[in-house]
Amino acid sequence: MDPTYKQLKYLHAISQVKSLRRAAERLDVSQPTLTAQINTLEERVGVTLLQRSRQGTELTPAGRAFMPHIEVMIKEMTSIKRLAADAEGNLIGTYRLGVPPTLGPYFLPEVIPTIHKTFTELKMFVREKEPRDLEVGLTNGDYDLIITTLPMEIPNLSIEPLFNEPLVLVCALDHPFANMDEVSPELLKGENLLAIEEKHRLFDLMQTIAAQFGARLLRDYEGTSLDTLRHMIGTGLGLAFLPSLYVKSEIAPRRDVTSVKFAYTDFMRGVVLAWRPGSPRTELYRKMASIMRGIAQKNLSEYVTLNMQITDIEGGKL
Numbered sequence: 001m002d003p004t005y006k007q008l009k010y011l012h013a014i015s016q017v018k019s020l021r022r023a024a025e026r027l028d029v030s031q032p033t034l035t036a037q038i039n040t041l042e043e044r045v046g047v048t049l050l051q052r053s054r055q056g057t058e059l060t061p062a063g064r065a066f067m068p069h070i071e072v073m074i075k076e077m078t079s080i081k082r083l084a085a086d087a088e089g090n091l092i093g094t095y096r097l098g099v100p101p102t103l104g105p106y107f108l109p110e111v112i113p114t115i116h117k118t119f120t121e122l123k124m125f126v127r128e129k130e131p132r133d134l135e136v137g138l139t140n141g142d143y144d145l146i147i148t149t150l151p152m153e154i155p156n157l158s159i160e161p162l163f164n165e166p167l168v169l170v171c172a173l174d175h176p177f178a179n180m181d182e183v184s185p186e187l188l189k190g191e192n193l194l195a196i197e198e199k200h201r202l203f204d205l206m207q208t209i210a211a212q213f214g215a216r217l218l219r220d221y222e223g224t225s226l227d228t229l230r231h232m233i234g235t236g237l238g239l240a241f242l243p244s245l246y247v248k249s250e251i252a253p254r255r256d257v258t259s260v261k262f263a264y265t266d267f268m269r270g271v272v273l274a275w276r277p278g279s280p281r282t283e284l285y286r287k288m289a290s291i292m293r294g295i296a297q298k299n300l301s302e303y304v305t306l307n308m309q310i311t312d313i314e315g316g317k318l
Contacts, residue, residue: 005077007041008070010034011049015067016136018056026133026142078141078276094123095281098134098146102202102226103165103271106245107147110299111292118291119284130199138276145285149201150270158282159272160289163296163304167205167241167269169262170233170251177239182261189214192238196223201269202243209241209267226250233257241267244303268305 013023014034024031042049049063059067099108104126112124129137134146135154147162171177177187193215195206203222210217221237223229226246233240234257242251247259273289275282296304 001044003041003044005073007037007044008066009074010037011041011063012067012070012074012140014038014050014057015059015063018058020052020057026129026137074140081141093121094125095144096125096127096142098127098129098137098143098148100131100134100147100149100200101128102196102200102243103147103149103245104128106243106249107271111295114291114295115288118287131201132199135274138274144279144281145273145275145288148272148274150272151201152272152274156277157274158277158279158285159274160286162271162273162289162292163300163306164268164270165304166244167202167267168244168247168259169239170230170242170247170257170259171239172234172236173256173258174236175239177260178258180260182263185213185262185264188239191215193217194221194223194229194232194238194240195219196226196229198222205267205269206241213264215239230257243269245300248300248303271304 010023010027010029013027014020017023017026020031020034024034027034038050045066047062048060049066051058051060105128108126112126115122115124127143131148132153134143134148135152135157137143138146138157139154152159169177169183177183188209193206193210195203195217197203206217209215218238221232223232226242227250229240229242230250232238241262242259251257251259273285273292275285279285293306297306
């Protein structure tokens with residue numbers, strides 16, 4: 001029998017993350033299922049495609065020779081699926097939207113109801129992943145569109161700017177900063193700065209802040225989520241700069257930690273809607289972006305800015 005599309009797609013996923021476990025998580029299948037499919041694929045083509053070790057999983061020379069052809073096939077299959085969906089009708093169907101976990105829960109509740117009301121036959125399947133995985137998944141056809149943060153690492157994707165989200169300084173209730181009207185940048189020197197895991201782009205900005213103002217970035221205490229960071233701040237481990245929409249949703253109502261005004265206000269991340277270039281749904285995605293910007297302007301103007309500039313991290317923005 002010939003290899004199946006599913007088996008080749010599984011091999012492609014493993015080649016990207018170099019781990020059976022992480023590939024299974026990305027594909028939303030069990031690791032035994034993934035392993036069985038790869039074993040069947042190797043039997044059908046008659047060569048070993050993966051080399052497994054304690055350090056990870058790598059393609060064999062034969063596997064590397066297969067990969068350019070597999071990537072072309074995946075892109076073509078994605079196009080076929082989208083053409084078939086378009087043939088069914090205007091906006092009927094399910095669209096797969098990817099969002100970062102540091103943004104989705106605090107922004108999507110504001111916009112999804114309006115999108116459903118505007119496009120009544122359209123359904124959204126939402127999945128959270130880190131921005132780098134979202135962009136790879138978008139190019140591979142795992143998503144139809146994504147909300148992601150700048151700077152993007154995959155060039156030539158189509159994007160629509162949504163807004164800039166400032167980063168807010170947060171500290172424990174008993175920290176000296178908590179009683180100040182404004183914290184000047186020089187006061188950060190020597191302070192412990194907490195960061196989320198390196199796979200999130202917010203980590204890059206934390207590094208920049210620590211280097212610029214002489215703070216100590218605590219690598220031994222990286223948070224797995226924004227909520228984990230909030231708890232670490234509350235116990236007095238250090239300070240953090242957290243996204244303003246998260247502060248609005250999870251810090252202002254709880255009051256277990258507090259946000260303080262920081263005199264240097266240029267740290268923010270740019271948020272965009274992105275999709276594959278040449279998509280037949282480009283106009284729909286632009287309309288969605290317009291809806292998102294309108295809601296941000298109407299409901300979230302205290303927390304985000306719409307005069308978005310796409311700049312790199314050295315300029316203080318993401």
